Amino acid sequence: MIVKDKAVIVTGASEGIGKAVAEALAGKGAKLVLAARSEDKIRALAEKLPGATAVRADMRKADDVKALVETAIRIHGRVDILINNAGQGMYGPVEGIDIELYKSMMELNVYAPLRAMQLVIPHMREAGGGMIVNISSMVSKNAYPSLGAYASTKYALNALSFTARAELAKDKIIVSVMHPKMTATRFGENAIGARPPPPPAVRSRGLPRWTAPSKWPRKCSTS
Numbered sequence: 001m002i003v004k005d006k007a008v009i010v011t012g013a014s015e016g017i018g019k020a021v022a023e024a025l026a027g028k029g030a031k032l033v034l035a036a037r038s039e040d041k042i043r044a045l046a047e048k049l050p051g052a053t054a055v056r057a058d059m060r061k062a063d064d065v066k067a068l069v070e071t072a073i074r075i076h077g078r079v080d081i082l083i084n085n086a087g088q089g090m091y092g093p094v095e096g097i098d099i100e101l102y103k104s105m106m107e108l109n110v111y112a113p114l115r116a117m118q119l120v121i122p123h124m125r126e127a128g129g130g131m132i133v134n135i136s137s138m139v140s141k142n143a144y145p146s147l148g149a150y151a152s153t154k155y156a157l158n159a160l161s162f163t164a165r166a167e168l169a170k171d172k173i174i175v176s177v178m179h180p181k182m183t184a185t186r187f188g189e190n191a192i193g194a195r196p197p198p199p200p201a202v203r204s205r206g207l208p209r210w211t212a213p214s215k216w217p218r219k220c221s222t223s
Contacts, residue, residue, distance in 0.1 A: 001131055001174070004029035007076035009068065011059055011116070012086030014041035017135065017180060021083060026050060033072040035059065035086070059086045059112035060104065069119040078127050079120045084113035084157075085135040090149040097149045109153035114160055121173065129172030134161045138181045 003025055010025070012018040014036035022032055026049035034049075035057040036042040046054035055071050057064040072079050087109045090101065113134055124130030139147050140154035158177055165175035 001081070003081070005031060006080035007031050007033070007072055007078050008081040008083065009033045009035065009072050009079055009116070009120070010083045010085060011035045011057070011068075011112070012135075013045065014038040018083075018085040019045060021085065022049060022052070026052060030081075031076055033068070033075070035068050059116075060107040062115055065112060065115045066119060069116065073123060079123050079130065080127070081131045081133070082116055082120045083133045083135070084116055086112060087135065087153075088150075089147075091146050092149065093146060094148045102149050105149065106153055106156075109150075110156045110160070113157060117160075117164060121168065121171075124173050125168075125171045129174075131174045131176065132161075132164070133176045133178060136161070136177050136179050138179045141179060 008025055008030045010018055010022045010032060013022045013032075013034040015038075018036070022034055022045065026032055032046075032049060032052040033055060034042050034046055034052055035055045037056065037058050039054075039056040042054040042056065046052040053071065053075055055068050057068045059065055069079065088105050090097075090105055092098075117132055120130070120132070124132075134157055136157050137151070137154045139151040140158050142151075144151065161175050161177045168175060
């Protein structure tokens with residue numbers, strides 16, 4: 001899909017992968033609607049990107065998700081691409097998972113992208129096609145101690161994405177899933193719980209190299 005002049009929603013766009021993706025798409029001429037809770041950051045970014053619109057949105061809130069999509073439709077008349085990037089991590093053993101905090105993370109990592117998909121799909125179908133990109137994680141392909149809660153939300157997102165891909169193929173709506181590895185963002189700082197130290201075997205070899213967020217847009221280019 002050529003992204004020039006396409007209407008694109010990017011959630012969690014205030015920093016990290018979301019910000020890098022937004023900058024990359026703006027460079028290709030996309031018309032961006034950027035969503036995040038940090039109003040100052042999202043507005044500052046929108047001012048730097050030609051034709052971008054900033055929408056303060058807490059993706060945990062159904063009304064905010066609805067308002068975000070309605071804003072994109074009002075401004076551009078359509079949503080060609082939805083990038084569900086907003087998310088939060090959680091550290092801790094399974095036996096210690098705080099259920100209420102887990103519910104909050106599920107709201108952001110699973111329910112929010114599902115709500116956004118449900119809202120844009122009818123518009124994409126009417127327009128004759130579109131693209132949905134859900135940002136998952138490499139942890140959803142493995143089982144790591146202390147990451148069970150977070151990984152389970154990404155397992156769920158994978159299942160929804162792959163099923164939607166099959167269901168929507170007839171409507172020419174492409175559903176893609178990205179699985180970033182360790183990325184140099186503040187994701188760990190914003191996660192729930194304390195990040196555990198790496199196991200001795202990893203410490204002895206040195207920590208894995210972190211990928212810069214700017215590397216990911218090139219891997220998921222839609223032009």
